[in-house]
Amino acid sequence: MVNIIKIAARNLRRYLRRTLLTSALITLGVVAVLLFISITGSFKEMMVGQITDSMLGHIQVHRKGYLASIDNLPLNRNLNQSQVAKVEEILRDIDRDTDAVESFSMRIKLGAMFSNYTETTNIRLNTVIPEQEVKTVPLLPDRIIKGQKKEALLQKGEILVPELIANGMKVKVGDSVVLVANNKDGSVNGKTFTVSGVLEGISGPGGRDGVIHLDDARELLRINGVEISEIAIRLKNMDHLSMVFSRLKAGLEPLRDKKDRSIFEVHTWEKLTPFYNIAKMIDLMTFFIKIMLVAIVLVSIMNVMIMAVYERINEIGTIAAIGTLPGKIMALFVTEGFLLGVLGTAAGTVISLISIALINAAEITFNFGRQSDLLLAPVIGAGDVITIVLIVIAISVLASLQPAFKAARMDPITALRHV
Amino acid sequence: MSLVTADRLEKTYQIDEISVNAIRGVNFTIEPASFVSFVGPSGSGKSTLLNMIGCLDPPTNGSLQVVGRDITRMDRKQAARFRGEHIGFVFQDFNLIPVLTVFENVEYPLLMVQNRPAQERKKRVNDLLEAVGMGDQGGKYPSQISGGQKQRVAVARALVTNAKLVLADEPTANLDGKTANRIISLMKKMRDEFKTTFIFSTHDPKVMQNAEIVFTLEDGKLHQRQNHNGGGHG
Numbered sequence: 103m104v105n106i107i108k109i110a111a112r113n114l115r116r117y118l119r120r121t122l123l124t125s126a127l128i129t130l131g132v133v134a135v136l137l138f139i140s141i142t143g144s145f146k147e148m149m150v151g152q153i154t155d156s157m158l159g160h161i162q163v164h165r166k167g168y169l170a171s172i173d174n175l176p177l178n179r180n181l182n183q184s185q186v187a188k189v190e191e192i193l194r195d196i197d198r199d200t201d202a203v204e205s206f207s208m209r210i211k212l213g214a215m216f217s218n219y220t221e222t223t224n225i226r227l228n229t230v231i232p233e234q235e236v237k238t239v240p241l242l243p244d245r246i247i248k249g250q251k252k253e254a255l256l257q258k259g260e261i262l263v264p265e266l267i268a269n270g271m272k273v274k275v276g277d278s279v280v281l282v283a284n285n286k287d288g289s290v291n292g293k294t295f296t297v298s299g300v301l302e303g304i305s306g307p308g309g310r311d312g313v314i315h316l317d318d319a320r321e322l323l324r325i326n327g328v329e330i331s332e333i334a335i336r337l338k339n340m341d342h343l344s345m346v347f348s349r350l351k352a353g354l355e356p357l358r359d360k361k362d363r364s365i366f367e368v369h370t371w372e373k374l375t376p377f378y379n380i381a382k383m384i385d386l387m388t389f390f391i392k393i394m395l396v397a398i399v400l401v402s403i404m405n406v407m408i409m410a411v412y413e414r415i416n417e418i419g420t421i422a423a424i425g426t427l428p429g430k431i432m433a434l435f436v437t438e439g440f441l442l443g444v445l446g447t448a449a450g451t452v453i454s455l456i457s458i459a460l461i462n463a464a465e466i467t468f469n470f471g472r473q474s475d476l477l478l479a480p481v482i483g484a485g486d487v488i489t490i491v492l493i494v495i496a497i498s499v500l501a502s503l504q505p506a507f508k509a510a511r512m513d514p515i516t517a518l519r520h521v
Numbered sequence: 522m523s524l525v526t527a528d529r530l531e532k533t534y535q536i537d538e539i540s541v542n543a544i545r546g547v548n549f550t551i552e553p554a555s556f557v558s559f560v561g562p563s564g565s566g567k568s569t570l571l572n573m574i575g576c577l578d579p580p581t582n583g584s585l586q587v588v589g590r591d592i593t594r595m596d597r598k599q600a601a602r603f604r605g606e607h608i609g610f611v612f613q614d615f616n617l618i619p620v621l622t623v624f625e626n627v628e629y630p631l632l633m634v635q636n637r638p639a640q641e642r643k644k645r646v647n648d649l650l651e652a653v654g655m656g657d658q659g660g661k662y663p664s665q666i667s668g669g670q671k672q673r674v675a676v677a678r679a680l681v682t683n684a685k686l687v688l689a690d691e692p693t694a695n696l697d698g699k700t701a702n703r704i705i706s707l708m709k710k711m712r713d714e715f716k717t718t719f720i721f722s723t724h725d726p727k728v729m730q731n732a733e734i735v736f737t738l739e740d741g742k743l744h745q746r747q748n749h750n751g752g753g754h755g
């Protein structure tokens with residue numbers, strides 16, 4: 103085998119310019135794919151992180167049918183005390199068994215009228231227990247663009263006003279505002295709040311909601327006992343998503359209402375945000391970029407190997423005449439294709455890793471939607487690199503097979519007569 | 522026992538709807554350690570006959586025994602193995618592998634065909650290179666040596682496997698007269714030293730004079746056999 107590699111390598115060196123051109127093409131393809139994967143991957147991860155860590159959490163539990171009517175923020179589809187207790191119990195069981203649950207946060211979501219005493223507008227509110235919420239969506243305090251970023255997020259009687267409403271209603275930190283809301287029975291109640299901060303709006307559901315304390319919501323809505331619209335769950339590691347989701351779903355599924363319908367619905371972040379579709383588009387684009395790489399490698403290697411066989415017909419006749427078995431002739435040409443693939447891939451991988459390091463060192467920032475100065479921090483996993491390397495090398499070998507087979511099957515007499 | 526025995530050997534090529542009888546029922550025997558030439562004009566069937574003896578082209582009819590084996594029914598792999606084991610080739614255009622050095626070219630059949638151990642290969646190649654007068658040229662590439670030297674290397678490559686039979690198709694056609702004579706003398710010397718049978722095709726009269734046995738081919742028929750230089754084989 104060493105001798106076959108030696109001869110193949112020398113044949114590649116013999117047509118140095120062609121070898122370098124083909125390798126350069128493969129290198130370019132590998133660099134394009136690895137950079138694309140690393141940049142889009144980091145973009146995706148960052149956006150997912152933004153959405154899950156500042157709004158959604160990783161998993162949410164609602165009463166069945168809540169999500170379908172979430173635009174209306176229904177109050178008659180809240181979870182009651184025993185149902186909330188059941189969810190808490192299951193989450194604690196899962197955490198005890200797997201140590202996967204970081205925290206969870208109880209929320210009531212509602213729509214209200216927001217008044218600054220001169221103007222009134224609609225507002226969507228997320229009402230939270232600040233300590234739970236900060237643990238579950240730790241980037242939420244970072245979205246406070248005006249006002250003090252408190253560890254406790256906010257106190258009772260305070261409101262974090264979404265940026266759009268703050269600007270539109272000319273509301274400042276420290277101002278007094280009134281929220282008026284209907285409870286589920288239709289009665290109206292109002293409460294005065296102090297603006298403790300302005301929240302930056304971000305893309306996605308809940309990205310433009312104001313925040314108040316859960317106790318204030320209970321007062322505003324005249325809720326006695328426990329009523330919760332949504333339980334957001336944060337995991338210690340996103341890799342546990344499907345496991346926790348399955349266990350949670352399995353744990354809640356047996357709980358049925360009188361009509362034997364399940365009481366709860368459980369969703370991962372993927373089902374809760376339209377960004378998941380963008381993430382899927384990115385994955386699809388990555389797939390097509392990989393297909394293009396495969397095509398580049400296939401066509402360039404096949405072209406080179408067909409040329410190599412054509413130019414060396416006489417040589418093939420010679421080695422066949424002196425007794426070289428067809429399998430060895432085939433191995434000689436397949437090895438050439440393999441080495442071309444290895445050469446292009448090695449160069450491409452090295453250039454990609456250096457480029458990724460340079461992009462990180464350059465600290466490039468970009469804007470996405472209403473968010474600005476997001477840091478582009480591409481990373482590439484060993485798994486992705488190994489996958490691309492294996493794909494390119496496998497395709498190189500595959501592309502060499504037909505020309506190599508042709509060489510191996512060549513009739514020595516015809517080959518020797520070839521000029 | 523004869524090294525090569527042909528009995529009513531025929532070769533017919535089909536070109537479109539026309540059948541061309543390249544060899545028409547020839548009979549001959551060649552003894553071990555002979556120095557034999559097939560001569561004749563272009564298209565007479567010399568190369569076809571050499572290709573059949575060299576297991577490169579199967580006969581259409583008749584039988585052909587080489588080194589005691591009937592080679593008429595061999596498949597591609599069997600034929601390749603047989604060639605690698607028993608037959609050496611010297612080509613008109615030398616046909617050295619350009620990416621291999623002189624040493625590696627001679628070593629090639631031992632390495633890639635016979636899988637011999639490194640020490641044996643080294644000794645055998647060095648012995649052969651010395652024998653053909655190329656002992657000090659082993660590190661050079663074919664592009665760095667002359668035509669005559671290339672043919673010496675080709676002779677060494679043909680002999681390195683201890684082949685019983687070396688087939689040389691017009692081995693001097695691309696060489697000047699002086700070099701051609703040297704190559705023929707070298708082949709004869711190798712025959713004497715290694716007891717290898719050399720069969721070559723030629724239409725060079727000077728080369729014919731050196732052959733001990735001359736078979737003349739015309740229109741696919743073996744018309745006559747001449748002995749020269751006191752050669753008494755066949």
